[in-house]
Amino acid sequence: MTGARGKAIVLWGLTALSLVTLSLPTLIIIGASFTSGDIIQFPPDGFSLRWYERLFGLESFKGALLRSFYVSAVCTAIAIPVGTLAALGTVRYRIRFRRALQVYLLLPFTIPLVVSGLGMMIFFGEIRILGSLWPIGLALCVINLPFMIWAVSASVNALDDELENAAANCGAPPVQVFFTVTLPAVMPGVITGALLMFILAFNEFLVSLFLVDSRTVTLPVQIYNSIRSVITPDLAAISVVYILIALAAVWLLDRLVGLEIFLRSK
Numbered sequence: 688m689t690g691a692r693g694k695a696i697v698l699w700g701l702t703a704l705s706l707v708t709l710s711l712p713t714l715i716i717i718g719a720s721f722t723s724g725d726i727i728q729f730p731p732d733g734f735s736l737r738w739y740e741r742l743f744g745l746e747s748f749k750g751a752l753l754r755s756f757y758v759s760a761v762c763t764a765i766a767i768p769v770g771t772l773a774a775l776g777t778v779r780y781r782i783r784f785r786r787a788l789q790v791y792l793l794l795p796f797t798i799p800l801v802v803s804g805l806g807m808m809i810f811f812g813e814i815r816i817l818g819s820l821w822p823i824g825l826a827l828c829v830i831n832l833p834f835m836i837w838a839v840s841a842s843v844n845a846l847d848d849e850l851e852n853a854a855a856n857c858g859a860p861p862v863q864v865f866f867t868v869t870l871p872a873v874m875p876g877v878i879t880g881a882l883l884m885f886i887l888a889f890n891e892f893l894v895s896l897f898l899v900d901s902r903t904v905t906l907p908v909q910i911y912n913s914i915r916s917v918i919t920p921d922l923a924a925i926s927v928v929y930i931l932i933a934l935a936a937v938w939l940l941d942r943l944v945g946l947e948i949f950l951r952s953k
Contacts, residue, residue, distance in 0.1 A: 713930060720923035727920050738920040748925070751909035754820060755889050758905055761824025762831070762888035763881050769828070770835030770884075771877055775869070777836075778843045796833040803830050804897035811898065823898045823905070827888040834887065835880035842876030878943050882936050889932065 715729045720739070724732030742748055777788060795803065807826045811817040850872065854864045870877075892907035899908050910925055 716923050716926045717930070720920060720927045722920050722923075725919070727918060727923055738924045742921045742924045742928075745921075747904075747909065748906075751904050751906040752928075754903060755906040757820055758824045758827065758895075759885045759888040761821050762828040763885045765825060765828040766832060766835045766884040767877060767881055770832055770880055771839050771870075771873070773832075774836045774839035774843050774876070775873070778840050779846075793833045793836070795830045798830075800830065800893040804894040807894065808897040817898065818900055818903065820903050823895055823903065824888065826894055826898060827891050828884065830894055831884055831887045831891075834883045838880030838883060839873055839876040842873040846872045879940065882940050886933060886936050890929070 718731050719727045719729045721734050721736070722731035723735035723737065803826075807822075807829075808817065811822050811826075816822045846869070850868050851864050854868045855861075859867065890907060892911060895905050895908050896911065899905055904912070906925070910922060913919075913922060
């Protein structure tokens with residue numbers, strides 16, 4: 688009994704240590720964002736919302752934030768049909784060279800981001816689309832597509848074939864079976880993958896750095912440009928904005944899919 692109690696204490700101690708290690712940087716940056724001083728420090732020098740007021744008064748920040756949302760929306764809109772169909776095709780159907788196709792679809796995940804960014808910059812420049820926002824969303828979709836495929840594949844593997852067969856036996860054509868049976872059944876994976884794609888695209892810096900210019904700067908690149916000159920508490924306020932967006936994504940995932948289902952699919 689004593690041995691079991693000791694193991695439980697050690698387990699809870701390690702769990703608490705892990706939670707503190709994971710949470711402490713976030714709590715520090717949140718506290719630092721409310722400082723009334725002129726430098727980032729913790730504990731904060733007083734309490735003030737001045738840096739949030741300054742942040743949302745900057746046109747450069749608001750413009751970069753909106754551009755990041757636009758790029759993430761483009762990335763997600765492309766990833767949903769492409770990733771869903773790719774997952775269904777490679778998991779459910781015995782197509783020729785399926786293994787090679789699966790490896791090819793996961794290839795962007797294995798290539799260093801600096802190589803992907805440089806290659807896309809050269810390619811987009813050659814076809815005269817560099818300098819627009821939507822190609823950035825396309826590029827971020829390409830490099831993060833494996834996450835969408837993995838998320839949908841987990842739902843596809845759990846799909847019961849008999850449901851589709853029953854719909855087909857009732858006379859439903861393949862397109863109707865897809866939209867009324869297959870797609871609703873894999874929707875948890877689609878929603879999970881879409882949220883992952885949105886967050887990953889919103890946070891992506893390295894590839895975006897190669898593809899933006901002064902008119903199309905996204906928020907991660909804007910932060911990079913800011914810290915090259917001076918680090919002020921408004922950067923901590925920007926970090927809190929990122930935290931809030933991530934929390935909103937987790938909340939939305941819980942509402943639409945359920946965190947228990949999401950964790951089980953992993």
